[in-house]
Amino acid sequence: MKILPTLNLRSVSMDDAQALFLWRNDPDTRRNSINTEPVAWEGHVAWLTKSLGMPTRKLYVAEVGGTPVGTVRADNENGIEELSWTVAPEARGKGFGKMMVLQFVQEKLRGEKIIARIKDGNPASAAIAKALGLSPGPAEDNTATWR
Numbered sequence: 726m727k728i729l730p731t732l733n734l735r736s737v738s739m740d741d742a743q744a745l746f747l748w749r750n751d752p753d754t755r756r757n758s759i760n761t762e763p764v765a766w767e768g769h770v771a772w773l774t775k776s777l778g779m780p781t782r783k784l785y786v787a788e789v790g791g792t793p794v795g796t797v798r799a800d801n802e803n804g805i806e807e808l809s810w811t812v813a814p815e816a817r818g819k820g821f822g823k824m825m826v827l828q829f830v831q832e833k834l835r836g837e838k839i840i841a842r843i844k845d846g847n848p849a850s851a852a853i854a855k856a857l858g859l860s861p862g863p864a865e866d867n868t869a870t871w872r
């Protein structure tokens with residue numbers, strides 16, 4: 726029998742700034758992001774500070790055995806939660822992304838309407854969106870909205 730690791734979701738704090746910065750500027754993360762520009766440290770700290778004070782934003786880190794393996798975010802706009810996720814480069818391809826996003830939606834967004842915007846050529850994220858029960862709309866600028 727395959728034993729699945731337990732994944733713990735906790736709120737992000739300023740102590741996570743360095744990890745989130747590294748994950749955000751990872752080349753694969755940038756390629757699959759809507760904004761592909763690298764982020765500067767000062768801008769990142771300003772973004773995180775603002776994010777932690779936003780009542781419409783949920784920002785979590787997933788940990789396995791106390792080690793952060795990824796981050797997931799939801800932004801509420803007009804009652805719809807837009808999801809975004811990233812797994813630490815060294816933790817990819819192990820099932821953590823799918824576990825993290827499904828657990829986040831189940832624990833933190835139960836019953837909410839969710840969407841995710843996914844660029845073409847990101848099969849792992851498409852598989853995660855499918856597992857959430859979402860379907861892709863038509864692609865615009867190489868990006869489809871899954872709802």
Ligand SMILES: CC(C)(COP(=O)(O)OP(=O)(O)OC[C@H]1O[C@@H](n2cnc3c(N)ncnc32)[C@H](O)[C@@H]1OP(=O)(O)O)[C@@H](O)C(=O)NCCC(=O)NCCS
Binds near residue numbers: 811822
């Ligand atoms: C996309 C990302 C979050 C996926 O997380 P992950 O932990 O690597 O993915 P998982 O191991 O949970 O795999 C999820 C599914 O994708 C599939 N998958 C994983 N890597 C894949 C790859 N390189 N190519 C094709 N399928 C892949 C898995 O088989 C799994 O599908 P299944 O459950 O149907 O078998 C992660 O790779 C990442 O952070 N990438 C860079 C940033 C990014 O793309 N963010 C998302 C923007 S929408």
